[in-house]
Amino acid sequence: MADAATLKQLNLQKIRNAFLEGEPFSKTELAEKTGLSFPTVGKIIDEMVNSHQLQIVGMWNSSGGRCSRIYQYNPDFRNAIALILEGPRLDWFVLDSLGMTKNQGRIEIESDSDLFDTLAGLLLQARRQEPSLCGFCLGIAANTNGETVQQSFEYPQLKGINLLKELECVSGLKGSLGNDMWISAEGCWQRCRMNDQTTLISFYLGSCGFGSSFVIGGKTLKGAHQVAGEIELLPWIRKEGLNMNAWPETLPKAILHCILTYAIITDPDFIQLYTHPFFIQHFDEIQTQLNTCFTGVQPPVLLLSDDFRADYEIGLSRRAMQLMNAMESSL
Known part of the structure; x- marks a missing residue:
């Protein structure tokens, strides 16, 4: 009782x-x-x-x-700020307690600027402007363990830094940190109203290369060392040099084998390819190979989606709401 x-x-x-x-x-x-x-x-x-x-x-x-x-x-009882760090841009938006966007903006990051100071400065400015601000959620194009940046081809100056702890200390806010693929895939799960048993694999070509993530029941599978889905860590994948601005005309065997291997090992309900000319061009080829691998059974549903940014923002908003709700539950 x-x-x-x-x-x-x-x-x-x-x-x-x-x-x-x-x-x-x-x-x-x-x-x-x-x-x-x-x-x-x-x-x-x-x-x-x-x-x-x-x-x-x-x-x-x-x-x-x-x-x-x-x-x-009261929508202003608590507020949280969500940040998206990708390439040379830092986008942000402030959410109220009902999950509605109150304010938003973008900072262009200079190549010679101190990235940590830029992040910390934004959080401190937001605190001054939003008295009810209680937390932040940061999405970054890097491999993290939820606190520390373990690997980043885009932001090498952040590697090894406990970014979550440092930003919490300087801002006085409670925070959450995750990589872009984790957060966007969780957002897709929510946007598509998938149930708690649904398994989703997502693939994306971004400025930092070829990325993926696994979501089961709305939660990202991160692995024992927080590197599950970090396929750019595989030398033969990184060798292909795929990113949002460079890709080959033909589908590299290393990429196809990676998608098929992920599919067979996890047997997901859905495989999502975020819209990119490379995936559009080779969608039918990937579908044919999936059908071959899953002979005699229903293959995963292959999706082509142009909602990466929307999913990213939904995923961040979801985390921000969870952060604010956790604080309210502790009252």
């Missing part, structure tokens, strides 16, 4: 989840929606108003007795 503190936390989460849908409620409506008793709802609502999680937005007319107050989640 749950103790009183655990039960209160469960009830609080039920009420918070209802409000995070964006609709206003009276206490009576919220009790009906959550199945909780009116006194329980009333007590939690009053506490959430006092902590500024909720705001009173009006009154319902009543056929008798006192009018009911209407409550809505």
Whole structure:
């Protein structure tokens, strides 16, 4: 049996989840929606108003007795900033507690500038402009273990740095760090409303080369050393020199064998190729080879998607919301 503190936390989460849908409620409506008793709802609502999680937005007319107050989640209770570091650009957007974008911008990074100082400066500026800012989520075109940049062909000056810890220390914010393929694949899983049993493999040609990721049930498979899917670490893949601006006319055997091997080892529901002239040109060839490998059984569904950027932003927003919700749950 749950103790009183655990039960209160469960009830609080039920009420918070209802409000995070964006609709206003009276206490009576919220009790009906959550199945909780009116006194329980009333007590939690009053506490959430006092902590500024909720705001009173009006009154319902009543056929008798006192009018009911209407409550809505305060979108500025907590904010988080999402950052995308790719090539010479640092894009950012600020999310409110309901996941809506409040502000956004881009910084062009000079070749001789200190990249860490640029990141730290942006976070400090955001804190000054957004008093409710509580966290950041950074996506980077590099191999990370969630804290430290383990390998980066694009940003060698960051290699070996515990980027998460350093940015948290300088900014005073709670943070999250992940590479671009992890985050975009998680975003695709959410955008396509895949279920908790769905397995997805994604492949992408970006400025840093050929990348991939595995997502199972909405979570990225990272491996024991956080290098699962980092196929540019394979010498024969890196030798091909594929990136968003350079690719061969014919499909290299090393690339085809990599896709097919991943498919056979993981037997996914979906294989996603993010739109690029290279993948468009060789889509039918890849599909034919997949059909050959999966003779007698249904092959994975091969997708061609131009939503990499959208998935990246969805994935970052998802992580930002999880970060803010975790902070609220600890209140």
